[in-house]
Amino acid sequence: MATIRDVAKLAGVSVATVSNSVNDPGRVSEQLRNRVLKAIETLNYAPRAAARSLRKQSSGLLGLIVADITNPFFTELVQAVEGIASQQGFSVLLCNSDEDPAREEKHLQVLRSQWVDGIILATTGDVSLSRSSLLSQIRVPVVLVDRAFDGLGLDAVVLDNRLAAHQATEHLIRRGHRRIGLLSGPTSVTTGADRLAGYREALLASQIRFDPALVLEAGFREQQAYDATVALMRLPQPPTAVFAANNLMAIGMMRALSVLGLRCPDDVSVISIDDFAWANVFRPKLTTVAQPVRQMGEMAVQLLTDRIHGHRSGTGSTHMLESHLVIRESCAAPVQAAQSEATRAEPAPSR
Amino acid sequence: MATIRDVAKLAGVSVATVSNSVNDPGRVSEQLRNRVLKAIETLNYAPRAAARSLRKQSSGLLGLIVADITNPFFTELVQAVEGIASQQGFSVLLCNSDEDPAREEKHLQVLRSQWVDGIILATTGDVSLSRSSLLSQIRVPVVLVDRAFDGLGLDAVVLDNRLAAHQATEHLIRRGHRRIGLLSGPTSVTTGADRLAGYREALLASQIRFDPALVLEAGFREQQAYDATVALMRLPQPPTAVFAANNLMAIGMMRALSVLGLRCPDDVSVISIDDFAWANVFRPKLTTVAQPVRQMGEMAVQLLTDRIHGHRSGTGSTHMLESHLVIRESCAAPVQAAQSEATRAEPAPSR
DNA sequence: GCGAGCATGGCAACCATCCGGGATGTGGCC
DNA sequence: GGCCACATCCCGGATGGTTGCCATGCTCGC
Structure with missing residues (x-):
């Protein structure tokens, strides 16, 4: 409920200083920063993610689409992805396509408008359908998991x-x-x-x-x-x-x-x-x-965040992991x- | 990448008309609406969820915190919740606390700043901890699942x-x-x-x-x-x-x-x-x-959306479902x- | 010719961030 | 001792995309 303006008023500083206190502590003196932080606590203020993403052009959200959440393989994948993503400061928007290409398509639309920073996709549809839909929203990095397909130059993490x-x-x-x-x-x-x-x-x-x-x-x-x-x-x-x-x-x-x-x-x-x-x-x-499900999840998140942070660019490649008996x-x-x-x-x- | 402005320009109408075409078709003539929709398709435009939530003061997101995603009980719960929520136009932000109250607390913070419209919580912490943390962000409707606790007057869906x-x-x-x-x-x-x-x-x-x-x-x-x-x-x-x-x-x-x-x-x-x-x-x-896991999930989402839409208010109650052998x-x-x-x-x- | 009703457009507000500029204070050098 | 250069801090204002409200203008009917 409290906005950054309320905090600024209470702390007796400008809005910009409040922002700096939180996001770039070096720019604000220790003393002032403490005063601001105290005001934040008093008002129980939390920045609104919506406003932040609007300004920063990035949402801090990762989309994860799995084919069947009740399948233990995907369950474990979800666990791994959520864990690593959370560690890296991302939240996970979970989508379950239930083996239905139409639902997958719909989820992709939603993720696009949510402006997620990246998508991990265990696709359920056949290649041609996914291809056409993905092409339409190529802006955001996508990493394929479990099932790969060529032609779009996407990164993929799959089993051998x-x-x-x-x-x-x-x-x-x-x-x-x-x-x-x-x-x-x-x-x-x-x-x-x-x-x-x-x-x-x-x-x-x-x-x-x-x-x-x-x-x-x-x-x-x-x-x-x-x-x-x-x-x-x-x-x-x-x-x-x-x-x-x-x-x-x-x-x-x-x-x-x-x-x-x-x-x-x-x-x-x-x-x-x-x-x-x-x-x-x-x-x-x-x-x-x-x-190696856990490893697949970790690798997928890593590839994705590398792309998001610009540490990785160009055509993606397929990463093949080994199974064991x-x-x-x-x-x-x-x-x-x-x-x-x-x-x-x-x-x-x-x- | 395309903004609503680009669409307006291409269709030769004002920004407001584009918005109305999408959200309130009754206010725009059939003909003009078609022109606008065509422009939207041409530009492959999608409204930015961040901007929309900023304006509407609601994000279309539901937070779901479970104690252990690899537990089949919670897996099924996640599936049910995601399905119903998706039907009702909500996306689900999935959090896995892994039976760690500290992680649960952290997830609650994130959900708060994401400004989710509601939270379904299968709490892992003991009652006192959850209570203090929840009190701090009472703004958003919360429905407890699986484990209930009194004192906060929250809705809860539990087994008998x-x-x-x-x-x-x-x-x-x-x-x-x-x-x-x-x-x-x-x-x-x-x-x-x-x-x-x-x-x-x-x-x-x-x-x-x-x-x-x-x-x-x-x-x-x-x-x-x-x-x-x-x-x-x-x-x-x-x-x-x-x-x-x-x-x-x-x-x-x-x-x-x-x-x-x-x-x-x-x-x-x-x-x-x-x-x-x-x-x-x-x-x-x-x-x-x-x-009746599926039923528990459905009921939790229903209670939550009822509250979100204002169809339900006041102190919450505990809903007890029956098991069968x-x-x-x-x-x-x-x-x-x-x-x-x-x-x-x-x-x-x-x- | 006038009024009603409908289609459309203009404008402000939502909130956090970031760039660049301004203000204050300090230290050094002539 | 005075002045300048510089560093440290802080603030103003613009920005982003959308929507709701209100005003405007147009048309049609009586």
């Missing part, structure tokens, strides 16, 4: 998705699996396409023929993964192991296996990309390929040939 | 924590348990104290003597719950069932049981407050008392007396 998928697939192969199912994300986005590529690479490296019937696209969502898993396990020759390309799909897969009455890892081995806090609490403890209990050697014969004899698994 | 704890404890009693451990939250906050009270009420109702040795405070955190569970199970007469007063403590408890080599529900039954998406995916599927697989009848004798004979459980 090929490597991650390779690690997961290779782990299953080492345990003796040859028929490995894949719950894939949409190949229209880099995380989907690259993880599929890594899976194929790993198969190739072990001279296992790629079987398209074992790859089902499940849109990174739980329910679709559930359906896909049921379909996979009802194949004439079901896979002995399944690799889910993200955490949500791993959940759907586990639920399906449970309903189908299949035990893990006894009947089928399971691995996924994305580690999360609860993966090691229940049975089976999930073997996963973990992403976390071995727990959900992967075992495949069931014996005899048993798989039995399974094959009865197409619909018991429940 | 007594009922929830009663439901959980009673369920265990019905299954035949008489020695029921409690991993309690800190009794300095309402959620901690009320859940303890509900536990005691349920015991009393079934004429089971309250045994203080079976109640350990674990601060709503995972690691402390882990330690507490180990301690509980090493008692001369360990409980046959344990009730964790929130989700994080349930996780810690499950981890401890796993390390101790105790099977659930065979060796010990388990129940907790807070349901979450993964509770029914792994083994054992957790029996929980679910909170979700029965899954983690509660069974207690082990036979013979077996508990055996357990008692060997104080340190095998691992």
Whole structure:
């Protein structure tokens, strides 16, 4: 309620001096500064961010758009981003697109008019849509996280998705699996396409023929993964192991296996990309390929603030981080040939 | 970059007409409005939120402070709040206090200077601290969520924590348990104290003597719950069932049981407050008392916007929502007396 | 021809910041 | 001892973009 004028009046100085006392203490004598600060405290004055941003042409706000806030991957990302941003004096405007490109678009509009100093974007839309919308508000620095796309020259922080998928697939192969199912994300986005590529690479490296019937696209969502898993396990020759390309799909897969009455890892081995806090609490403890989520968040904020402060300019680049395998209990050697014969004899698994 | 002036010039109208075209279409003729809108599109103009809030004395921002963004309860709350707020034209400034009252205090300062229109606060500090800090910036409407405190006359949306704890404890009693451990939250906050009270009420109702040795405070955190569970199970007469007063403590408890080599529900039954998406995916599927999280978020936003729009005034009230029991697989009848004798004979459980 | 009503424009206010200028005081040098 | 140069402090005023209020001017109808 109190304005800078009220403070100035109470302290018996000019408005400018009040401002200087706060923002550039060197310009004001110690004594006067104390008098001003005391007045500020008395009136419980706080500068109005709106007026300040109007004058400074910068808001001290960072926009963060994630695809699904309930996904633990993004939750952890949000935590990291908020923490670092806050340390650097920025507040975070959180937007959740809920996997809806239209909502993402709307959020971008809002962020633009809020005049945020920068945007961290985990895009949900396909590339073309995002491109057109982003082009319209190119003024503010943007850093992509998780999913990248070329063509706009933006900075991006992503996982080495090929490597991650390779690690997961290779782990299953080492345990003796040859028929490995894949719950894939949409190949229209880099995380989907690259993880599929890594899976194929790993198969190739072990001279296992790629079987398209074992790859089902499940849109990174739980329910679709559930359906896909049921379909996979009802194949004439079901896979002995399944690799889910993200955490949500791993959940759907586990639920399906449970309903189908299949035990893990006894009947089928399971691995996924994305580690999360609860993966090691229940049975089976999930073997996963973990992403350095926190590091991704920190790096994204750093790239962004570097650009905001002008320490970084020109075309952006893609920063690729490495995943690592976390071995727990959900992967075992495949069931014996005899048993798989039995399974094959009865197409619909018991429940 | 384009200002309202540029638009006015291009459309050949005054600045005021541009503003009216956007905000009060009735005041401008159809034809002129179209000309203006076209100019806006051509120049890709967006009003600057800072200037607008300066003029309107309101920012269109809602502050949301949660205690721990990685806790699924708060995650879901954030999702609900963001969704509804966005629908109502508000953006959400997300703050994560990470269970640190000092950070919460800092976030409050920031929100105050951002001149947010309202604050939804899931406070982490004890009552006295929050009280003093909140008093200093009483100008903006505040709605408490999850944890309430009296004295400031603020609106609050909370769970009927007594009922929830009663439901959980009673369920265990019905299954035949008489020695029921409690991993309690800190009794300095309402959620901690009320859940303890509900536990005691349920015991009393079934004429089971309250045994203080079976109640350990674990601060709503995972690691402390882990330690507490180990301690509980090493008692001369360990409980046959344990009730964790929130989700994080349930996780810690499950981890401890796993390390101790105790099977659930065979060796010990388990129940907790807070349901979450993964509770029914792994083994054992957790029996929980679910909170209507989404509803809590919606109600909090509604109360807040009602106040912001002046539809609501005067002293706030506490709104209590009911939990419901979700029965899954983690509660069974207690082990036979013979077996508990055996357990008692060997104080340190095998691992 | 006059009045009513509507479309449009002008102007001030919102509040913090920053640039440049002005005022005061101090020290040194002739 | 007096004057000038300089440093230290402080203040005035302009700036930014938008909106609400009020005035103006125009047109249409009676």
